[in-house]
Amino acid sequence: xxxxxxxxxxxxxxxxxxxxxxxxxxxxxxxxxxxxxxxxxxxxxxxxxxxxxxxxxxxxxxxxxxxxxxxxxxxxxxxxxxxxxxxxxxxxxxxxxxxxxxxxxxxxxxxxxxxxxxxxxx
Numbered sequence: 035x036x037x038x039x040x041x042x043x044x045x046x047x048x049x050x051x052x053x054x055x056x057x058x059x060x061x062x063x064x065x066x067x068x069x070x071x072x073x074x075x076x077x078x079x080x081x082x083x084x085x086x087x088x089x090x091x092x093x094x095x096x097x098x099x100x101x102x103x104x105x106x107x108x109x110x111x112x113x114x115x116x117x118x119x120x121x122x123x124x125x126x127x128x129x130x131x132x133x134x135x136x137x138x139x140x141x142x143x144x145x146x147x148x149x150x151x152x153x154x155x156x
Contacts, residue, residue: 043067044092045074054085054150056121060092063100071100075107082114087149091122101130108139117141121149 044060057078063071078086088104090096104120111118120142123131131137143149 043070045070047074047078049083050150053083054087055083056087056089056146056150058089058092059100060094062095063093063103064095064097065099068099068103071103072106075103076110079107079110079114079116082111082116085117085119085150086111087119087121087146089121089146090124090127091146093124093127096127096130098130101134101136105136105139119143119149121146 042062042064044058046058046060048056048058050056055078057074059071075088086107088107093100108118118140120140122145123142128137128142131140143153
């Protein structure tokens with residue numbers, strides 16, 4: 035039996051009134067989580083915040099499926115005038131982003147607090 039995709043990828047969203055929306059990804063992204071991840075990230079932009087922070091600190095594994103979702107999110111935020119910031123990605127996630135030369139697409143901060151403050155760029 036295949037594992038439950040919702041148990042493998044957990045997504046929580048918190049609004050910081052008047053400032054930002056924080057989407058926390060925890061667990062793993064992979065092909066089985068593609069739809070759930072895409073829906074969660076799209077939902078974060080239904081009422082576009084000025085700043086969207088994607089907290090990657092709880093993401094244990096990210097493959098090309100997860101990276102593709104982040105790239106699509108980056109393009110979508112540009113379309114609606116929202117600033118996208120990635121917070122606290124692990125070294126493997128940073129390596130994945132760099133492996134496809136996508137690091138210039140993202141603003142990356144070392145923590146959620148730094149992302150919200152616009153300081154501590156990783």
